[in-house]
Amino acid sequence: MIKNFKKWLTKEPDIDDGLVANTESTKRNQILSVIVIGVLVIAFAVFKSSRPTKPVHASTTQEEEAPDFGEIITDDFTNRDNRSALTLQGQALKDVQDELSTFKDHVSRFESDSKSKIEALQKENDELRKEVKRAGAVSAPSPSSPSPSSETAVSLPTSDASSDFGVRPLPPKPAPSYATNDLMKGDFQYDKSASVSFDSQGGGFDSFDFYWETPDDQVYRRTTKNYVPSGTFVTAKITGGADANAGAFGQSDTAPIVFQTVHDGVLPNGEKSYLNNCTIIGSVYGDLSSSRGIVRTNTLSCVHDGRIIDIPVQGTAFNFGRNGIRGTSVLRNGKIIQMAGIAGILTGLGEAGKGLATTTSTSALGSTSSVNGEDIGLNLLGNATSEVGSKLSDYYIALAELYHPFIEVNPGGYVNIVFTAGFPLDDEGIEKYEARLADDKEQGESNGLLETITLNPLAQQVNQTLQ
Structure with a gap:
């Protein structure tokens, strides 16, 4: 029976039967669908009847008891809470100790300042007393001095x-x-x-x-509050980059660069200065061999205690422990130099063509050059090519000099500005500092003028004539 069912199920109708084959296929599909549905219904009924029913207890009407989670406060919890409290107390005690040490430092500094001021006042008072006594001794007459004559005696x-x-x-x-x-x-x-x-x-x-x-x-004394000595360095951020000229004359063709300081600065012996958030303007030129921009600072400007400080400073920039700022070397005249070479080749070809079209003859009167009649075209082409190649070569060489190499110094990097000469921060010191710089500049200009006059050949001839 199973074999017959399997044969009936897998029987393929003949394509030639036409409608009969479709009818048999539809009938077979319907029978299979009914069988599958019946099997599913029977399986569901069996599963439903075999599922145990949930007994109903009388206790369901009663309130369920609250679950027991155990003790909240245990010995472990108490120990951890105590450790946390001790940690907080220790931190608070440390903060109090830090504040107390800071207060002691302020008190000791105040005592030292007060002591120095008192000593200065006592010294000044002693000097005044000595001057008063000296003046009284000079003004009072000496009892052992010889008395004048009776006519000049003075009645005191x-x-x-x-x-x-x-x-x-x-x-x-x-x-x-x-x-x-x-x-x-x-x-x-x-x-x-x-x-x-x-x-x-x-x-x-x-x-x-x-x-x-x-x-x-x-x-006037120099202190950490009013003076920045040489060797002081401060970390700064590059806010204005530059393309530093790395050509042969790059040192005389510098580009401006801007820095913004990011901390107070470190003086010798680890003391701190007051250079935070200051602006430093400098000049930079490129060093092609090391791919670095060499910086020389020009001015420093900042606002300190409500006063505006704007003075010239001398310093340089260090990056990664070396002098100069690391950058990218750029050389853009490669194609121009290639074109200059091609122009030189054209010049050579033109000279060669002109030489082939020219005949040189030597006689008693000397050497003469003549152009063959049949080589006039070659001579004309050679002259034109030589002239054009020479002009193009000169043009491309001049253009290549304009496209000098440079070092890209991008903004956003951090460097250390090291001051090679000290400068003041207070008004009195700045006034003297600027006056000294003006005198040095004037002296340098006068020395340069004197050197120019001395080295002038015309001046030497005049001196010889006068002698």
Whole structure:
């Protein structure tokens, strides 16, 4: 039976039967569909009947008890909480210790400053006292000094010692030993009214001018707050790049470059300066052999404590521990040089053609060149080619000189600016610094002019003529 069913199921109708074959195929498909559906229904009924039913308990109507999650606070939890609290307390204690150390530093600095100021004031007070005593000693008469003659004696007030301040009698006039006329003796002596001091006449006092040197604490001194010494370096960001000329005359054809400092700067001995967020403008030229742009700083400008600082500075830029900024070498005149070579070849071909069309004959009168009649075209072509090739060669050579090599210095990189000469940061120091630079510039210009005059050949001839 199974074989018959299988044979019926796999039977292929004959194509020649036509409609009969279609009818049999449709009938067979319907029978197979009914069989499949019936099998599925039976399987579902069997599965449904074999599934156990859920018993209904009386406890479903009651409220379910809350699950027991165990103890929340355990020994482990307590230990971890204690460790966390100790960590927080330790951190807070460390912060307090840091603040206390900072406060101690401020207090010690304040004490040292106060002590230095007090010592300076005491020193100044001692100097003033010495000057006052010295002035009083000069103004008071010496008791052991010889008394003048009876005519020039001065009656001093017999009051207390403080009234002697300002008493200054006149010295006696020399007595003329050679004078025989009594009338001439009066010309060499003071009158009594003239010999009396100003104090005994009107009760006033003489005035004195005191001069003393400036105390050491008032002398201008260089500190980390008002001066940047040589060797100081500061990290800066390139905000304005440049194409540095790397040609033969690149050092005289520099390009501007701009830097922005990103920290305070490091002075010798690790001290900090006040150069953060300052702008540095410099000039750069290219070094083709090392593919670096060599920088020379020109000016530094920044705002410090509400004051604008804009002064010339001397320095250079270091990148990756070496002098100069690493860049990309660019040479764009390769094709131009090739065209100049082709033009030179054309010039050579033209000269060769012109030589082939020319006949040179030698006689007693000398050598003469003549053009063959049948080679006139070759001579004309040679001359034209030679002339055009020469002009093109000169043009391309001049154009190649304009397309000099350069070093690309792109913005965004970080470098270290090292100052090779110190400069001040306060108004007094900047004024002296700029005055010194102006004097140096004027002296350099005068020396250059003097050197030009001295090395002038015409001046030497004039000197020889005058001698």
